[in-house]
Amino acid sequence: MSEKITDSLAQLNEKLLAFARARDWEQFHSPKNLAMALIAECAELVEHFQWLSEAQSQQLAPEKQEQVALEMADILIYLIRTAERLDIDLIAAAHRKIAINESRYPADKVKGDARRANEYGDE
Amino acid sequence: MSEKITDSLAQLNEKLLAFARARDWEQFHSPKNLAMALIAECAELVEHFQWLSEAQSQQLAPEKQEQVALEMADILIYLIRTAERLDIDLIAAAHRKIAINESRYPADKVKGDARRANEYGDE
Amino acid sequence: MSEKITDSLAQLNEKLLAFARARDWEQFHSPKNLAMALIAECAELVEHFQWLSEAQSQQLAPEKQEQVALEMADILIYLIRTAERLDIDLIAAAHRKIAINESRYPADKVKGDARRANEYGDE
Amino acid sequence: MSEKITDSLAQLNEKLLAFARARDWEQFHSPKNLAMALIAECAELVEHFQWLSEAQSQQLAPEKQEQVALEMADILIYLIRTAERLDIDLIAAAHRKIAINESRYPADKVKGDARRANEYGDE
Numbered sequence: 001m002s003e004k005i006t007d008s009l010a011q012l013n014e015k016l017l018a019f020a021r022a023r024d025w026e027q028f029h030s031p032k033n034l035a036m037a038l039i040a041e042c043a044e045l046v047e048h049f050q051w052l053s054e055a056q057s058q059q060l061a062p063e064k065q066e067q068v069a070l071e072m073a074d075i076l077i078y079l080i081r082t083a084e085r086l087d088i089d090l091i092a093a094a095h096r097k098i099a100i101n102e103s104r105y106p107a108d109k110v111k112g113d114a115r116r117a118n119e120y121g122d123e
Numbered sequence: 124m125s126e127k128i129t130d131s132l133a134q135l136n137e138k139l140l141a142f143a144r145a146r147d148w149e150q151f152h153s154p155k156n157l158a159m160a161l162i163a164e165c166a167e168l169v170e171h172f173q174w175l176s177e178a179q180s181q182q183l184a185p186e187k188q189e190q191v192a193l194e195m196a197d198i199l200i201y202l203i204r205t206a207e208r209l210d211i212d213l214i215a216a217a218h219r220k221i222a223i224n225e226s227r228y229p230a231d232k233v234k235g236d237a238r239r240a241n242e243y244g245d246e
Numbered sequence: 247m248s249e250k251i252t253d254s255l256a257q258l259n260e261k262l263l264a265f266a267r268a269r270d271w272e273q274f275h276s277p278k279n280l281a282m283a284l285i286a287e288c289a290e291l292v293e294h295f296q297w298l299s300e301a302q303s304q305q306l307a308p309e310k311q312e313q314v315a316l317e318m319a320d321i322l323i324y325l326i327r328t329a330e331r332l333d334i335d336l337i338a339a340a341h342r343k344i345a346i347n348e349s350r351y352p353a354d355k356v357k358g359d360a361r362r363a364n365e366y367g368d369e
Numbered sequence: 370m371s372e373k374i375t376d377s378l379a380q381l382n383e384k385l386l387a388f389a390r391a392r393d394w395e396q397f398h399s400p401k402n403l404a405m406a407l408i409a410e411c412a413e414l415v416e417h418f419q420w421l422s423e424a425q426s427q428q429l430a431p432e433k434q435e436q437v438a439l440e441m442a443d444i445l446i447y448l449i450r451t452a453e454r455l456d457i458d459l460i461a462a463a464h465r466k467i468a469i470n471e472s473r474y475p476a477d478k479v480k481g482d483a484r485r486a487n488e489y490g491d492e
Contacts, residue, residue: 042165042412073217167289332438343439
């Protein structure tokens, strides 16, 4: 008996695509516009942390924790929408990027070094 | 015989946690710092599109497409790291947020309306 | 004999407008595009600080200080360009905004209160 | 006869410093935190434009124009605050940066070329 396993990200993608289509919003969803919406959502996450110390940012009160979770959901949602429009496989891209980072930042050379800790996004 | 299906996002989370630990970089990964790194990655995505028309942003040359895919990977990577530090289930949060959006933006009321199309992130 | 005092911001505006025109770049300078360029520059500033502690961010080495100064210059430059395209007087707008903030955050009520310290930008 | 010309930016700086001190908010104003607040304000500007076409972004209705002006004021305000904390002369830095851009992008070589139009902020 065959079984189809739908990955959680693929499932979200389907749901979001249907959501956009039902509202005729695909017309606004160019990658350019989606990238703007994506960074605007990131900024809402940043706002939650901007006056907190690093330690405070690690210990959120339950209500704030849920607000932060929903901001992060917004980021994921727009990221998935952008990937859909550009036909990019996010999971595969992440594995490619991690492989690049592993060769770029050998564990024994960069251990505990904050200056090298922009590990993922450099370039 | 039981079978454990590991979701693609859970798998990435494990890999990224191991990556950070092997480099002793968890000490830099406060949610405050990670949110900064996250928005910096988003900005690199925005940069790819800032001088393109919306139509051009939809039709990237292969080399640019791969650069964009890797920027989006960076965003996903930092998002997963932040979620791990805050013990947030991204997938569950996204489903909660979509449910909120569905009641906030009924398809028959907002159809094709750009003014309402800040569908996901509105406070 | 009359004397014309040219304000430093007005002077920069003239110089930047001439720079864009000499390169035929005004065609790319829609407010939408400029806002994207502006936030991308902000992100480069954020990147300088993302792995620093707050105290470290206050004590930059000379070379880093100059890099940060040039990133901040980029932000000012794009801000001036956007204002020019939209015919907005930045200085006058800032004074209007400060007046709003003064009535919104009376000194005797919010003193030392971090929760209220999103003083300027709160809608 | 001596004459003191106070530049508009210097004047704003004085006013903003007094505002922060009267509220005992300097303690929150590390460059790290201010950079976060600055990018959050930029994102509010981006939000105004994210679903607009480039042409629409150039022709704002009066009410929206004023909202945009106040967002831009917020950006300028945080930029000035950051510069004050780091003892950076924004105007001088902008002139240094423009000189760099002029030698980097000779008008006769980059005329009308969108690919080179990331004129100001390029590394």
